Amino acid sequence: RPLEIVKMSSTSFSDWLQARVEQTEHVLDQSLPPVSQEPARLHEAMRYSVLGGGKRVRAALVYAAGEAALQGKPMAAAQQKALELAAAAVELIHAYSLVHDDLPCMDDDKLRRGRPTTHVQFDEACAMLAGDALQPLAFELLAQMPIAPALIVQAITQLAQAAGSAGMAGGQAIDCDSVGIALDRDQLQEMHSMKTGAMLQASVLLGGIVAGASSTVRNGLEEYAQAVGLAFQVVDDILDVTADTETLGKTAGKDAADNKPTYVSILGMEGSRELLGALNEQAQLALRPLGPAATRLTQLADYIVGRDH
Ligand code: GRG
Numbered sequence: 095r096p097l098e099i100v101k102m103s104s105t106s107f108s109d110w111l112q113a114r115v116e117q118t119e120h121v122l123d124q125s126l127p128p129v130s131q132e133p134a135r136l137h138e139a140m141r142y143s144v145l146g147g148g149k150r151v152r153a154a155l156v157y158a159a160g161e162a163a164l165q166g167k168p169m170a171a172a173q174q175k176a177l178e179l180a181a182a183a184v185e186l187i188h189a190y191s192l193v194h195d196d197l198p199c200m201d202d203d204k205l206r207r208g209r210p211t212t213h214v215q216f217d218e219a220c221a222m223l224a225g226d227a228l229q230p231l232a233f234e235l236l237a238q239m240p241i242a243p244a245l246i247v248q249a250i251t252q253l254a255q256a257a258g259s260a261g262m263a264g265g266q267a268i269d270c271d272s273v274g275i276a277l278d279r280d281q282l283q284e285m286h287s288m289k290t291g292a293m294l295q296a297s298v299l300l301g302g303i304v305a306g307a308s309s310t311v312r313n314g315l316e317e318y319a320q321a322v323g324l325a326f327q328v329v330d331d332i333l334d335v336t337a338d339t340e341t342l343g344k345t346a347g348k349d350a351a352d353n354k355p356t357y358v359s360i361l362g363m364e365g366s367r368e369l370l371g372a373l374n375e376q377a378q379l380a381l382r383p384l385g386p387a388a389t390r391l392t393q394l395a396d397y398i399v400g401r402d403h
Pocket of ligand 1: 148150151188191192194195207262263289327330
């Protein structure tokens with residue numbers, strides 16, 4: 095199957111998404127060190143952590159934002175290659191964060207993506223090192239993008255800020271420190287926008303950077319990404335209450351048991367659903383100036399808001 099981003103406005107969203115998932119997994123498979131190379135166990139743990147499923151929402155956001163930024167212009171082969179590397183890079187950071195989040199010193203989860211977590215399958219030290227090694231690999235992929243060096247620097251800065259103490263790692267630290275503390279809605283929003291929103295936003299912005307987005311397009315992408323990043327978390331909180339938690343490897347009511355505030359605990363189920371609708375509307379409005387080139391982004395917002403796992 096040719097791994098190309100073709101203009102597929104007539105392709106159904108699910109076919110488009112499936113093609114992006116396969117494309118991303120192919121690039122990840124090629125980019126991860128082989129098990130035949132030493133240290134074999136570390137490489138095995140890295141591959142296990144990254145290639146074990148996942149919705150690949152962040153990768154899809156990279157591709158969709160790249161398409162939107164091109165505004166109907168044909169995609170150059172170098173831009174396509176760069177989008178592939180950027181999409182793989184955000185999935186590597188995401189995978190590392192899940193491996194570390196599952197460790198006994200954090201959430202101590204036993205299942206992830208329907209399989210034993212990395213520290214259960216291997217051991218704690220190996221899982222920590224696998225996460226440690228996935229993170230720099232992401233930046234190595236960005237450094238290999240065949241685009242202007244100034245754009246590579248922007249992309250690296252964007253991803254570093256989203257993953258660091260002002261983004262995901264910082265949000266995780268606030269989350270860890272907030273057990274047993276009653277965060278209000280603004281504090282909860284700030285924590286989530288750092289912990290999960292920042293990486294979703296970075297995915298959208300990376301697509302824009304790689305495809306050379308104009309400032310109008312970048313503004314639209316930023317606004318869209320903010321709304322979608324938050325919506326993702328609201329859905330996660332709703333699913334924590336409603337989904338078949340056993341198959342997801344989570345413990346029912348885990349957040350409540352940990353005394354961690356969630357959107358559902360603060361706004362109630364109905365209030366959370368209302369907020370979700372408003373965020374989707376905000377995301378769709380932000381895309382209006384981008385026209386039909388943003389179709390995949392509009393569909394992705396609907397997908398994120400409507401997801402059931
Ligand atoms: C350890 C530095 C560090 C950070 C961890 C993102 C994060 C911070 C922890 C993840 C914990 C978690 C389950 C958060 C809820 C939202 C979320 C990020 C869920 C997992 O993302 P999906 O649904 O997962 O995109 P898949 O498996 O589809 O890739």
